[in-house]
Amino acid sequence: MGCGSSSGSQLETRGLIYIYYGTTTGNSSRLAFQFASEVRNLKFIPKIINLSEYNPKEMISSKLNVFFVSTYGMGSCTPDTENFDQWLFCEERSKNEFQGMIYLIFALGSTNHEHFCEFGIRLDKRLEYLGAKRLCNLGKGDAAKDQTENDYQQWIHTEVQQTLQTQFPLYTCDQGQQDFSTIKIQITKEPEDFQSVNLDFMALKYINSMAFSISEIKELKALPARGNSTLLLDLFNQNIEYKTAYNIAIYPQNSDSDVDELCSLLKLDKNVRFKVITNSKQPFPNPISVYTYLKKFCDFSGLVTKKILIELSNLVNQKQLEDELLHLASFEGRDQYQNRFINQKQNLLNLIKEYQINNLTLEKIIDICPLIQPRYFTIASSNKKHPKNIHILASQFVLNQERLGLSSQFFRSLKKGDVVKGLIQPSKFKYPKNPKAPILLIGIGAGLAPLRALIQERDYYLEKNQFEKCPFQGGMKLYYGCRTEAEYLCREELQAYLNSGTLSELKVAFSRKEPKQYVTELIAIDELYQHFQMDGLLYICGSTELGRDIQVKIADMFEYFENIDPYLTDQKIKELEENSQILTEYWG
Numbered sequence: 001m002g003c004g005s006s007s008g009s010q011l012e013t014r015g016l017i018y019i020y021y022g023t024t025t026g027n028s029s030r031l032a033f034q035f036a037s038e039v040r041n042l043k044f045i046p047k048i049i050n051l052s053e054y055n056p057k058e059m060i061s062s063k064l065n066v067f068f069v070s071t072y073g074m075g076s077c078t079p080d081t082e083n084f085d086q087w088l089f090c091e092e093r094s095k096n097e098f099q100g101m102i103y104l105i106f107a108l109g110s111t112n113h114e115h116f117c118e119f120g121i122r123l124d125k126r127l128e129y130l131g132a133k134r135l136c137n138l139g140k141g142d143a144a145k146d147q148t149e150n151d152y153q154q155w156i157h158t159e160v161q162q163t164l165q166t167q168f169p170l171y172t173c174d175q176g177q178q179d180f181s182t183i184k185i186q187i188t189k190e191p192e193d194f195q196s197v198n199l200d201f202m203a204l205k206y207i208n209s210m211a212f213s214i215s216e217i218k219e220l221k222a223l224p225a226r227g228n229s230t231l232l233l234d235l236f237n238q239n240i241e242y243k244t245a246y247n248i249a250i251y252p253q254n255s256d257s258d259v260d261e262l263c264s265l266l267k268l269d270k271n272v273r274f275k276v277i278t279n280s281k282q283p284f285p286n287p288i289s290v291y292t293y294l295k296k297f298c299d300f301s302g303l304v305t306k307k308i309l310i311e312l313s314n315l316v317n318q319k320q321l322e323d324e325l326l327h328l329a330s331f332e333g334r335d336q337y338q339n340r341f342i343n344q345k346q347n348l349l350n351l352i353k354e355y356q357i358n359n360l361t362l363e364k365i366i367d368i369c370p371l372i373q374p375r376y377f378t379i380a381s382s383n384k385k386h387p388k389n390i391h392i393l394a395s396q397f398v399l400n401q402e403r404l405g406l407s408s409q410f411f412r413s414l415k416k417g418d419v420v421k422g423l424i425q426p427s428k429f430k431y432p433k434n435p436k437a438p439i440l441l442i443g444i445g446a447g448l449a450p451l452r453a454l455i456q457e458r459d460y461y462l463e464k465n466q467f468e469k470c471p472f473q474g475g476m477k478l479y480y481g482c483r484t485e486a487e488y489l490c491r492e493e494l495q496a497y498l499n500s501g502t503l504s505e506l507k508v509a510f511s512r513k514e515p516k517q518y519v520t521e522l523i524a525i526d527e528l529y530q531h532f533q534m535d536g537l538l539y540i541c542g543s544t545e546l547g548r549d550i551q552v553k554i555a556d557m558f559e560y561f562e563n564i565d566p567y568l569t570d571q572k573i574k575e576l577e578e579n580s581q582i583l584t585e586y587w588g
């Protein structure tokens with residue numbers, strides 16, 4: 001399997017294993033790389049491929065394929081997987097075309113969403129239908145309570161590792177066919193080069209992102225506190241093209257103080273430049289300095305994976321510490337793992353200090369730390385009103401008592417004139433088919449972002465006296481929820497839109513001000529019914545809990561006004577979604 005016949009030094013292996021991933025926020029790629037490292041230890045030769053770069057012939061002819069795929073929206077795949085999805089599910093594929101292929105799937109999703117891991121499930125059924133043989137049960141990672149890492153560990157350790165070893169015995173082959181994914185580094189005096197060729201998919205994404213300069217940055221909360229603040233950023237680029245309420249993904253960076261601390265603990269010279277030597281694709285542009293790599297590419301402040309714990313256990317100088325780290329990585333230690341790394345969000349830096357690790361090499365860091373992934377925001381501005389500027393609302397979070405998350409500390413450090421890198425992508429929000437349809441906007445907290453963009457759009461046409469061209473000519477109501485008056489974002493701006501008639505109604509619910517009220521309590525079911533009867537659109541942005549509460553309200557509405565049995569209301573809601581009368585953007 002994949003071994004040539006030329007002579008030379010020999011390698012003992014179980015053969016090639018193709019690892020495909022489809023990702024948006026980086027979880028699938030992180031697990032794909034983690035899996036590669038785990039199977040490399042079992043003497044497989046892993047080859048990691050993003051699904052946007054799959055080669056149909058290679059996939060069909062390779063014996064062992066593993067897929068890490070996540071689900072978005074109504075059970076869809078990620079954008080990088082769309083071509084593969086179309087190819088695999090098109091009618092041209094014939095039954096038994098994949099005979100001879102063995103596969104494994106780990107599906108990523110969240111039980112907060114109705115279509116949990118739907119794409120992975122669909123893929124599993126399709127591969128089986130096409131004649132491929134499932135090696136082990138489909139694995140499912142649930143991001144709902146940050147359980148993906150634990151779920152993955154359980155999947156790989158209960159069945160997968162064992163089965164791989166029994167089904168793929170060791171044999172010897174030519175050393176020339178070596179591992180595609182091992183990485184070595186070489187110190188160089190060459191200058192940094194961000195245009196390097198043969199970049200991996202994730203690195204290319206970064207290189208192809210746009211640079212925006214910050215025209216304005218301001219706090220929106222009246223009483224901001226550390227970890228409880230929402231920034232409005234106005235990002236400028238002369239050449240941007242976007243549509244109202246599109247998404248933008250911004251690349252955060254590690255703070256200089258964290259980079260300095262890591263370098264000092266590990267005795268790394270941040271000015272040294274290095275090249276990556278690999279016979280796979282380049283994981284990030286290089287030659288690069290240690291500083292730039294740690295600052296812009298290396299996610300050393302994110303989730304401590306079990307792979308990291310195992311690697312660190314090899315570097316401590318006391319047996320007791322080694323056992324402690326291995327226990328945290330084990331199935332038995334999963335509660336402690338959950339507490340330290342998921343709840344308290346301890347990171348690699350914390351571990352290096354606590355376990356006094358000073359022999360972690362740069363090569364090892366590159367191996368164990370994923371690339372920094374961009375953070376997604378829904379654009380809070382209308383391209384009509386601000387064609388060269390994009391507004392975002394960035395909320396901050398404290399991870400434990402004192403530390404902000406990577407993204408929060410990055411946004412907190414920004415000031416006017418700074419440059420950030422970002423990617424623009426379409427969102428699920430659409431304009432109404434009938435421009436005269438009434439619009440009801442419902443959002444909580446920073447979920448105001450896309451709703452604000454739609455309001456701006458309507459305001460643009462009203463200001464320009466071109467209302468007949470406006471996609472929102474029906475009334476536009478906004479129902480907004482936040483905790484307190486001090487957290488009421490864009491209050492004056494929204495009030496001004498109400499006064500000018502851009503908003504036909506504005507209601508605000510405060511969940512922590514007496515009398516407490518939730519945004520869903522602002523909506524009466526008869527009003528909702530009338531709204532849908534008039535072909536009205538409902539735009540919702542906020543948490544998945546908000547989405548569920550509104551669904552309950554709509555179900556009540558169908559029950560009350562149309563006498564529909566509770567178990568059939570889901571179907572009615574689905575119809576409204578399919579008809580683009582309910583449009584949602586949820587987080588979590």
Ligand SMILES: Cc1cc2nc3c(=O)[nH]c(=O)nc-3n(C[C@H](O)[C@H](O)[C@H](O)COP(=O)(O)O)c2cc1C
Pocket residue numbers: 022023024025026027028029070071072073074075076078108109110111113114115116117118143148585586587588
């Ligand atoms: C906007 C949004 C929509 C999502 N939709 C679904 C869904 O329909 N079904 C599901 O199981 N998970 C859904 N998820 C959860 C993701 O699949 C999950 O977070 C996954 O770990 C992401 O993997 P990635 O980082 O590789 O993209 C959604 C997440 C977001 C942010």
